Amino acid sequence: MTTSAPPNPSGEDESPAAGTSTTAATSTTRRTTTVTSKVPTVTAAPTSPTTPPATQVTTSTSAAPATEIPDAPGPLSPAARLEEVGTATVDGDELVVVAxxxxxxxxxxxxxxALEIWLNGGDPGSTWTTFAATDPTSDGWRWAAVNRRTGAVVYIR
Known part of the structure; x- marks a missing residue:
């Protein structure tokens, strides 16, 4: 009589003499393996109630001050601090332009x-308005130009 051991659920051969046996068996011993795995316990992270801030900070921004655009150049003092912008050539003369x-x-x-174009008889365009002083000695300048968009002013003394 030939007996075979029942199949091992783990797939391992547990009998010392695997396969067939030629000995008559009067009792069959069955070995059972139980596989248990520990399932990790998942817990949620502790939560804390959200508390709104005790005071609310409000930030406001004010508009930048408007650029002041003069209607005409003002008088220049003889002691005024000026920066040389460059020279304009008018009728062959080199004239210093200052701001x-x-x-x-x-x-x-x-x-x-714009001053150079205007003083040589051309049209300086619409960005710059040009002026001739009525009294160059008291005004401190002979010709000037004002930028209508930015308010920049340049002078020829």
Whole structure:
């Protein structure tokens, strides 16, 4: 009589003599293996109630001050601090163009070009308004230009 052991659920061969036996068996011993696995316990992270801040901070921004654009250039004092912008050539003469040093702007060189165009009989365009002094001695300048968009002013003394 040939007997075979029942199949092992783990797939391992547990009998010392696997396969067939030629001995008559009067009793069959069955070995059972129980596989248990520990399932981790998942717990939620502790929660804390959200508390709104006791005071609310409000930030406000005010608009930048408006650029003041003069209608006409003002008088220049002989002691006024000026920054040389460059020279304009008018009828062959080199004239120094200046701007107030505390308000000289990046577009002052464009003002120099506008004055040069205007004094040579051309149209400086609509960005710059040009002026001739009625009394150059008391005004402190002979010709000037004001940028209508930025308020920059340039002068020829």
């Amino acid at each position: 107030p040093s505390d308000t000289a702007r990046a577009d002052a060189r464009q003002g120099l070009a």
